[in-house]
Amino acid sequence: MVFEIFSIGDSAFLAAILNAIAMIAGTGHYTMAAGIGAVLGVIMTLVRGLTQYDARGIRYQDMMASILIYLILFAPGVKVTVEDAYTGQVQVVDNVPMGPAVAGSILSNLGYRLTRLFEQGFSTPSMTEHGFADTLQVMTLVRKNLLSRVELGKANSPNAGGDLENSLVNYLKECTLTGVDLGLLTLDGIMRQAQVLDAIKFDSNVYTTEIHVGGAPKIQDCTDAWATLDTYVKTLVVPEVENVLKEALKVALPDDVQPRIDDALTVLTGGSVSALDYMLASLITPMFEKGVVGRHEDGMKWNKAAMVEQAIQQRNTQWAGEQNLFTRIVRPMMTWIEGFSYAITPLMAFAVMLGAQGIRITGQYFLMLLWIQLWMPILAVVNLYITMAAAGKMAALDAAQFNLPSIYGIYQMDMAIQEWLGVGGMLASSTPAIALMLVYGGSVTATHFLGRMQGGDFVNEKIGSPDIVSPAPVMNMQPNYQHAPLTGATLFGAEKVLSSFQAGKDLSAAVSSASMAMQQASSSFMESLSNTASRSSGLSQEGFDAHSAGSRIASSTSQTDKFMRATGEDLAQRYRDTGMSGDDFAAVVGGSAGLPKGWLPLSVSGQLQNQFRVSQSRADEIASDISRRVTEDHGWQTDLARSVAADAQSGTREVASLGLQKQDLSSLQKSATDTVSATETYNQTVSAQMRFGASASYGAAETGRRFAGDRNLMSGLDAALDRFGLRGDAQRLGAEWRASGLIADKDQAFAAAGMSLLAGYSSPMFRRLDGHEARLAEATGYQLLGDAWNAPSPSGQTPERNADLTARSPEFGTIRSLVDRAGFHDPRNEAAGLDGRVTGSIQATNGRVAGGERMVNSAYQTGQGQVHGVSNLEFAGMHAEKAEHLRAEISKAANSQQSAAELEYDVVGGSIYNAAQNISGIGASGAGSVKAFIDEFDAARGHGLSLGQAFQSALNAAPEGGQKALDAWADQRVAEAGSRLTPTQQAYYRAAMFESFAGVSMSGDYNPYVGQSNQLHEQLRNEHGDSVGADIASLLRRAAGQNRSDLLNLVSTYNAANQMRR
Structure with a gap:
């Protein structure tokens, strides 16, 4: 006779144990153990019979019953088939003691078949076939095995050159999320749509992406790329995904994957979700996350990219560490206890021979077998509970618009599955205690089970009410974190x-x-301002008309001019004795902006003396004050910079005080703003x-x-x-x-x-x-x-310090009312007829004054002659002294090291080209030859030559037009010098420009002024003396070659001192 045992643990483990028992039972040691038990049983029976208080005698029947049970249950061997309850695999074992074989067969069939009946009645997936909580495990396994290209394996590259993950990530970040940024798609709509592959579609013929679907990578627009990917996924990728999931879901063929997933989804969602859609959602969702990371990286949003990437890695690590619940908890526990119950059979052969006590132990042994077989029915009830609870959660997700299997739905389902798997793990681990409570009915097992359902005293009252004093240990281990x-x-x-x-x-x-x-x-701003102002036509002449400049400043709306007027008013109040107005001082301060720092006091002092007739000592004091303010007062410089920046920003056309035009303000704006x-x-x-x-x-x-x-x-x-x-x-x-x-x-x-x-x-x-x-x-x-x-x-830094000034100011009309209430006397009645009396008095006085007036005129003429005589002598001395000083300055400047600030040859070439354009534009005589020069210049520039090289080339090709342009350019520069130079100085300045500018001959072989400068040089020596004339010639030559207006100012100042015409 063959006895069938259903193994609810591991059939191979149970078969090995039964084989070991059969081997032990076939040896003499097994019989010897029973014999030893029998001897001990006889002795125990005799002792008990002799020591019983009621003198019932020796219970021979106990020993006879023990021997009978041994001979029936443990002595004979039978054939046993061990069938795995999950896989149906059968293993045959001979010579197994009859007692464990019969009990195991009866009880295992009872428990196994009862479980199958429960599953049929509950309409849940077969736990006896697939395991505990199989529905939730299937969902988890599908998600976990499609997380990355590592798990996908060949499914990610089903053909040569194919790369599903790169293709979908590129499409998501370059198409789908581009549509989101443009407002054509919404992220919420994408993540709530049940058809995930359709949800990521973005129709656009403008934006493109690179996909890898076999062979070389392809760049397609978003519309065509989606169609290609849709076909690629459904025809090539899905079969490979089924092949990957075949091993995870433990099915025989890839075609069985979708039915297995369908069974689980039917239980959880009532059949509203197809297995294919769930597979595609589980496949695309991780790639969607990587596409979001890539989009953030492309947009250089590194923090968001790192945040999403970290969340993905943490989720993948957690899922990779989790095992199948049934494999990890329930089945190992059942396997060991099941094997243990059969493994102690040889001990039962010894125990049963101990008489009445042995019979009781054997009964407990068979109860343990019953205890084990009760687990599967109890787990079937637990399986029903967590399956129905999870299904209810899925229904709630659909009601909340988390449509399965959308991306949102996948995320929510993941959390629900993890939650109910945790609950199932707790209940599964409590199953042995529940079964034990049913079999033995003990209070200890019930207490243990209830203990798992209640929490302990986990409240640390010292958190809210800490100790006032706590003793310190000899060595203290510091915590990882601290809170203060x-x-x-x-x-x-x-x-x-x-x-x-x-x-x-x-x-x-x-x-x-x-x-x-x-x-x-x-310092940088003032230097830039000085250089710019020195080139201004309004401030470049020595002794410019400060009176007219003051008038322009007074009528100007420029912020800088307003600031200069405020500065001038301050100086006018301080130096009231000079009789100068605030506008006069504003003009002087503005004019000083273009002067070099070393000459500023001297120039301002001379200007005050010459134009405003201020005494020398007072002029020197004022000049020193202005110089200190302009060169050293950073607060004043900052206010000036702020006003210049405001004018530049508002587009002011002219700043009268500084002689600046709109383009000058633009060049100064940056340095002013920096200041x-x-x-x-x-x-x-x-x-x-x-x-x-x-x-x-x-x-x-x-x-x-x-x-x-x-x-x-x-x-x-x-x-x-x-x-x-x-x-x-x-x-x-x-x-x-x-x-x-x-x-x-x-x-x-x-x-x-x-x-x-x-x-x-x-x-x-x-x-x-x-x-x-x-x-x-x-x-x-x-x-x-x-x-x-x-x-x-x-x-001093509080912004609200002057907030109450408005409230403290007197109200309009207050003073008038006070005056009206004062009761002042009205003198108009007493003043009646005053005009007649005044007229008579005036006539009388005129008669007396008429004679005195003649005497005064005579005395005035005499005194005026004396004053003019003395004044001429004094002014002659002053001019001589000033001329001597300026001769020394001219000599010093002429013999000092030459400045390196020469104009670039390209700049000169460009200036001459502009002069030629002006001649051609106004149609002057000779405009035809000038036009030829311009054409040659443009042609040279077209061949890549610089401005200077283009000028030389055009001059060689069209000398007549070039010479006219040169003459116009020279006339313009001489006109800028104006009447500050004598005719001889102007002629020499012009000739010097032609002979050498920046060290280069301007007109080459066509120079009509060759040798002329020598004659003019001699004429200058004759007019000013050998030494001074030579120094003036040197300064004029340097001014011509280096654009040094300061040298021209020095010469013109010398001319003024010698009372020459400018």
Whole structure:
């Protein structure tokens, strides 16, 4: 007779144990163990019979029953077939003791078949065929085995040159997400659509992507690429995916994969989701996530890309670590206990021979076999519960518009499956206790089971009410993290790694650096202004008409002219005795802007004396004051720069005080703006230093927590980071600090990182700051730090300091009412007839004055002659003294090292070309030859020659037109010099331009002035003396070759001193 045992654990393990029992039973040791048990049983029976109090005698029947049970159940051997309850695999074992074989066969058939009946009645997938919680496991296995190209294997490249993941990732980031950015698709719509492959479709013939579907990569537009991918996935990829899932789902053929998934989906969704759609959704969802990462990387949104990538990696790591619930918990437990119950059969052969006690032990043994066989029916009930609960969750997801198997639905289903698998694991591990409680009915097992259903005392009351005093150990192990009121949750020792803002020390260095930067910016601006103003026609002449300049300033709407008028009014109040108006002073200050620093006091003093008849001592004092203000007063320079920048920004056509035109203002705008910015940075840095005093230190963690807890502070920090373009770096650095565990809170880490970047303690990667921006960012950061820690604000820097001025100003009409109430006397009645009396008095006085007037006129004529005589002598001496001084300056300038600031030859060539264009444009005589010169010039430029080379080439090809252009250019430059030079000086200046400009002969072999300069040189020596004439010739030659208007000014000043005509 053959007994069939259904193994609910591992049939191979049980067959091995039964084989071992059969071998042991066939040896003499097995019989000897039973004999030893019998001897012990006889002795125990005899002792019990002799020691019983009721004198019932020896119970021979106990020994007879033990021997009978042994002979029936343990002595004979039978054939047993062990059938795996899950795979149906059968193994045959002979000579197994009859007792375990019969009990195992009866009880296993009872438990197995009862389980099958439960499954049929519950209409759940067969647990006896596939395992516990199979429906949820199928869903999980499909998702886990399609996460990446590693799990996909050949399914990712079903043909040569194919790459499904790269193709879909490219399409998603270059087509689908482009449609989202353009507003043609919505991310919510994509993630809620059940047909995922249709959801990512983006129709566009403009945007393209690269796909790999076999052979060489293809670049197609988005519409064609989707059609190609749709065909590729459904025809080549899906069969390979089924082949990958065949092993995971433990089915025989790839064609059985979809039916297996359909069975699970039918239980969970009622058949509303097809297996193919679920497979495609599980396949595309991980690639969609990688497409989002790629899109962020293409847009240089590194923080978002890193965040999504980290979430994907964490999810993949978690799923890779999880095993099948049934394989991990339930089946190993059943396998071991099942095998153990049969493995102790030889011990039962010994125990049964112990008499009555042995019979009871044998009964317990058979109860253990019953206990094991009860597990499967109980697990069937648990399987029904978690399956129905998960199905209810799926229905709730559909009702909430998380349409399965959309991307949203997949995500939500993942969380639901993980939740109910956890519940199933707890119930499965409780199954032995439930079965044991049913079999034995003990209170201990019930207490154990109930203990798993209740929580313990996990509340640590010391968290809310800590100990007042706690003794310290000899050695203390520090925690990984610590929490403090000021720092929040940080890694232990983070304060030694994070930044610490040393406000006093840092701001002292910052003030010094900002001061130097402000001085450099002011100096650079004034130098640029001087160079630009010196080229201005309005300020380039010695002794320009300050009166007319003052009139233009008074009528100007320029911000710079208004600032100059304010400066002039200040000087006019200070020097009232000179009789000069504010506009006069504004003109003088504006004219001084174009003068070299060394000549400024002398030139301004001479101008005041000549044009405004100010005494020499007073003129020198005023000139020194103006010079100090223009060259050393950084506040005045900053206000000037601010007004120049405002004029440049508003498009002002002319600044009368400086003689600047619109194009001049444009060239000065950058240096003016830099000066204003440097000054503001300096002021902010000084203000921050005054707030913190000599020393103050704040940690990055404490500061970050302070900002994170105050919305206004965070808004200020956000504005500062956006202003300097540091938001991306702050997010990156904050994420690094959180990832390393230095700071746990996201907002706190972001705020600490932002402050560290502003204060210069951390270096940005995405947005590098120049020196000025770094100083301004540091000052802004410390101002925010002062706001965070309530540092005092200096009274002079408080914006609200003058907010009440309007309220304190007197109301209109108040004074009039006070005057009306004063009761002043009206003198109009007493003044009646006053006109007649005054007229009579005037006539009488005129008679007396008439004689005196003649005497005064005579005395005036005599005195006027004396004054003119003395004045002529004094002025002659003054002019002689001034001329001597200027002769020395001319000699010094003529014999000093020549400036390297020569005009480039290309610049000269371009200027002559412009002159030729003007001649050709107005149709002057000889315009035809000039036109030929222009054509040759343009042709040379077309061959890639520079302006200077093109000029030489055109001059050689069209000498007549070139000479006319040269003459016009020279006339223009001489006209710019104006009447400040004598006729001989003008002629020499013109000849010097032709003979050599910047060291190069301008007209080459066609120069009509060759040798003329020698004659004019001699004439200059005759007019001014050998030494002075030679020096003047040298200065004029250098002025011609180097565009040195300052040298022309020096010569013209000398001419004025010698009372020559300019």
